[in-house]
Amino acid sequence: MEAHNFRNLKVWQLPVDFVEVVYRLSPQFPDDEKYGLLSQLKRCAVSIPSNIAEGSGRTSDKGFHRFLSTSLSSCFELETQLILSNRSGFLSGNVLNELIVKLTEIQKMLYALQRKLNRNDQPPHTRLFQFLFSFF
Incomplete structure (x- = not known):
């Protein structure tokens, strides 16, 4: 396996940029949500890049893939929490839509990296077969 330098990965x-956005949204939440939904939002957002970084240190692509799956799960959890924040009146519909567009981009990138790692786990003759037939 080739080492994955997480700091060089756009995924x-x-x-990391998204975490900053979530933290900047904090003042929009009431004080009584400090340890409720807001806390969950922050922890979930931080979990996404943290798991990518931790997985990049694994000694196999399969190990890295597992942490990417956890990051992807956190994306879906975060999306749910953002929707709940909107429905509770803490986020406007426009802000929610902007955040979901950004989050969807992250989800797509995680899926793409997982697919790439899956292809790397296949035997060379399988990769050659897929390459040759990708032209048809």
Whole structure:
């Protein structure tokens, strides 16, 4: 396995930027949500790039893939929490839509990296077969 330097991965950089956005939204939430939904939002957002970074240190692509799956799960959890925040009146519909567009981009990138890692786990003759037939 080739070492994965997480700091060079756009799929890590975008979630780090997203964490900053979530933290900037904090003042929009009431004080009584400080340890409720807001806390969950922050922890979930931080979990996405953290798992990518941790997985990049694994000694196999399969190990890295497992942590990417956890990051992807956190994306879906975060999306749910953002929807709940909107429905509770803490986020406007426009802000929610902007955040979901960014989050969807992260989800797509995680899926793409997982597919790439899956292809790397296949025997060389299988990769050659797929390459040759990708032209048809």
